Amino acid sequence: MSRRTFVSGATAIAAGPMLIRLDAPRLPDGLFRLGVASGDPLPGAVVIWTRLAPETGMPDVAVPVHWEVATDERFRRVVASGAKQATADLAHSVHVDVRGLRPGHLYYYRFKAGAQISPVGRTRTAPAETGRPQNLRFAFASCQDYQAGFYSAYAHLAEEDLAFVAFLGDYIYESAPNPNARRTHEGTGEPLDLAQYRNRHAQYKTDPHLRAAHAAFPWIVTFDDHEVDNNWADEIPQDPDLQTPAAFRARRVAAFQAYYEHMPMRRSSLPRGLDMQVYRRFRFGDLATMHVLDTRQYRSDQPATREAALDPALTMTGPEQERWLVNGLRNSGSRWNLLANQVMWAQNDRTAGPAQTFDLDNWDGYRVQRRRLLDHFGSGQVANPIVLTGDRHCTWACDLRTDFDDPSTPVVGAEITGTSITSGGDPDVAAFHRTYDPIMAESPHWRYIDNQRGYVVCDVDRSRTLSSLRLVDTVWAEVAPVRTAAEFVVENGRPGIASVTAAS
Ligand SMILES: [Fe+2]
Structure with missing residues (x-):
């Protein structure tokens, strides 16, 4: 399927409400070429980021991106997860404001779109508001x-x-x-x-x-x-x-x-x-x-x-x-x-x-x-x-x-x-x-x-x-x-x- 067929096909399918969950069919390789990032740490929250930006360009469709936050690098203890649509109006960037985390803790995070999994990022929340860090x-x-x-x-x-x-x-x-x-x-x-x-x-x-x-x-x-x-x-x-x-x-x-x-x-x-x-x-x-x-x-x-x-x-x-x-x-x-x-x-x-x-x-x-x-x-x-x-x-x-x-x-x-x-x-x-x-x-x-x-x-x-x-x-x-x-x-x-x- 050429990219042109895919894009126009996707638009047609998206019109039918039952078929909106296009689970990222045949997305270009190298979606996570720009890596991952996190930022703006609060005591129980941190923003995790990625952008789907394959070298060949992204089709103009919304793509569900799944995310996971874990306390270990191998994601055996996942403490938060979800999905977010990456859309063309924000260049298929994804910003997740992950809440409900513990203050002053180390976390690992990653994203998944279609069959592709991002590199793993490491992040840290800020200490508790009332904390007295040394x-x-x-x-x-x-x-x-x-x-x-x-x-x-x-x-x-x-x-x-x-x-x-x-x-x-x-x-x-x-x-x-x-x-x-x-x-x-x-x-x-x-x-x-x-x-x-x-x-x-x-x-x-x-x-x-x-x-x-x-x-x-x-x-x-x-x-x-x-x-x-x-x-x-x-x-x-x-x-x-x-x-x-x-x-x-x-x-x-x-x-x-x-x-x-x-x-x-x-x-x-x-x-x-x-x-x-x-x-x-x-x-x-x-x-x-x-x-x-x-x-x-x-x-x-x-x-x-x-x-x-x-x-x-x-x-x-x-x-x-x-x-x-x-x-x-x-x-x-x-x-x-x-x-x-x-x-x-x-x-x-x-x-x-x-x-x-x-x-x-x-x-x-x-x-x-x-x-x-x-x-x-x-x-x-x-x-x-x-x-x-x-x-x-x-x-x-x-x-x-x-x-x-x-x-x-x-x-x-x-x-x-x-x-x-x-x-x-x-x-x-x-x-x-x-x-x-x-x-x-x-x-x-x-x-x-x-x-x-x-x-x-x-x-x-x-x-x-x-x-x-x-x-x-x-x-x-x-x-x-x-x-x-x-x-x-x-x-x-x-x-x-x-x-x-x-x-x-
Ligand atoms: Fe400068």
Whole structure:
């Protein structure tokens, strides 16, 4: 039976109500090519995900996908199961919000469609709301430009012992295929419509190391700019001269939908119209709360000058999200308040000497709001804030002060900006230090800087948070050794970075 006959046949059969249960006849091979994932862990629940995406494409029919969650890898003790229709309107993605699980437990899950069974994923629920966990270990990562290199970092991340992975943005890059890159993007240009964003996401998930990292832990994801368009701000594209407002809004809708379809997110994040709920919160007993930010969807356009950056009307989060953050930080009841954030909070001068230049896409461009939030950090109402940041394609461990130009102002928190999985490719370490070491000498709030590729593992206990910078030797080979290059300690009750230990 050719695919065309199958598709039209299926449509005809679906018209008869008794025959609707088309139990996935002759589906193409390789349905689970993009792997499995889980995410957004709650004390008794976690979202499990897959997408039926065979290389030859999916017929335009609904396909029942069966799922199972077990406490053992061999599925002898299945504790939850069910079936869900994978439909073309969501690119045959399946998101199951599995409920009724035990808090703080390890589970295994898999899917079945027709005769095909998915790889097995492993996941973990969050500890009980009232729990008093002694320890929480997770990793954060960002910026995985497929064209910049291989995901050698994920091969190691998948082997770590983690409760979850926080991904801080730039999951895909929207750049056009570059035939001279290490690996080349699919398609013929930048993605603009839904089919193109779907193809871009699918290409990223064909990477075996990325799939392994998804299958190993639940992920808590947020986006930054490249999931849509470089440096977009709310309804404003990077290049308003080239994209009309209507065209960019349509592009954003397409990008959001493809993002949801490929991420293990709860139904509450399903895009509605132009919007998608990405800022959200996860609690790990009374030990830690992770506040996940969205600094793209509601932000003011980037200011053009440093003076314009002082406009008090500028916002990175929008007023509603700011209130949500301020109240959530105050009321979390957790020992540690972790922010899953995109662009750098700490002032980041790019010029040595008395002159200063800033990237105004960062919080350096939104200085009044930053000051307001840093004052809140220092108000005595926020327990141990640590900002975890992506975007920079470098590591920057920083003390957060209320005024970075005035070293007499108090340190109110810590920020760890954690490099990139691939973006930037293999770096010129010496050139980086030639540029930035002199600026570091004038920037006492910078405690450690580096420009190599990798990720950060955070080990949180009741007395301190120990963050380990894990670096790979190269992303220009599929496999490369990993090493711990530096460790940053934040102590309970003492804002900022207490100590930096760099490997010699
Ligand atoms: Fe990036």
